Amino acid sequence: MTPPPIIVTNALLFALSGLVALVVVPWYGLTHGYDLWQWLSFLVLFCFSGISITAGYHRLWSHKAYKAHPALQWLFAAGGALALQNSALHWSSDHRRHHRHVDDNEQDPYSAGRGFWYSHIGWMLREYQGERYRDYSNVRDLQNNPVVAFQHRHYLVLTLAANLGLPLLLGVLHGDLLGMLLLAGVLRMVMTHHTTFFINSLAHIWGSQPFTDRNSARDNGILAFFTFGEGYHNFHHLFENDYRNGIRWWQFDPTKWLIKAAAWCGLARDLRACPDERIELARLEMQLKRAQARLRKQDDRELWQALLQEEFDKLSQQLQHYYASRKRLLEQRKRTALAHYDRLRLQLEYRALQDAFIASKRSWSRLLAGIA
Ligand SMILES: [Zn+2]
Ligand SMILES: [Zn+2]
Structure with missing residues (x-):
């Protein structure tokens, strides 16, 4: 059977950004060096985009695990555009399908049953989704959300402004334009991509299954450390509407802590937790x-x-x-x-x-x- 056509934009984006992160970023570091401000910008933008995906795209919009104040939603929409992982509407549609049909090689968009490469990045490189790509029937509630609808309508402009405009602006303010573009732009984006992708791949392959073995999802404290708490994926697949992924107080889940802190400040409410x-x-x-x-x-x-x-x-x-x-x-x-x-x-x-x-x-x- 011939594989579906390659999605050229995605293939080029992942290949080029990966190559720059692996080759040009270290080369520039060795020949010119990066200073503290550039590393700080990298870290702040990495955390902002990463947590907008976990607390916003994932737990708020895909799973409705809590309700958020519009101010927080706009922040997540901006951080999500910076993460360059498609609009919240599209991401949530894929993710709800993943939960509904987990491990089904035909219906689960990033089924781990098709191997590490496919569930990590392969599923985005070819037109595997076919007609399903534009089927938003499972996210009608989000289509009525003004923040999500706005972000989806203007996604291209927003993501370009966030991924090019923001590092450029920081570079101008800092003085080393290229260094800032490489660190806060490219390396940060590649790191955000792959830490999220690990949830679809490694978190379905590596780790323990303390709550269920009816699907391939695993709990993994090491992955949780790199993914803002999303590594407790075995728990998450069984109790998907819980605002927590790591339920023990000591389990590293900064997304859960952020949501709880937002609730104390009046920015989040109706946090759902399984008995x-x-x-x-x-x-x-x-x-x-x-x-x-x-x-x-x-x-x-x-x-x-x-x-x-x-x-x-x-x-x-x-x-x-x-x-x-x-x-x-x-x-x-x-x-x-x-x-x-x-x-x-x-x-x-x-x-x-x-x-x-x-x-x-x-x-x-x-x-x-x-x-x-
Ligand atoms: Zn999963
Ligand atoms: Zn989920």
């Missing part, structure tokens, strides 16, 4: 599935299967009781008129269920270790 019990249950179900798979090799597997299932049922029941009690306790705090006796009863009930749940989790861990 803890659903997240914990998904993790336990994965552990059960893995343990069952390991048991297949053992002779007395039926006995082990029964024990495993019994412990899991007990644990999931305690999990539900514990979280229901926590919910009751939190609601009680809002009801100031509650009698002292009722308040104390709820607290005692909560503590007892918490202890029981922790003890069950310990014996579950011991059982899993015994099977391994």
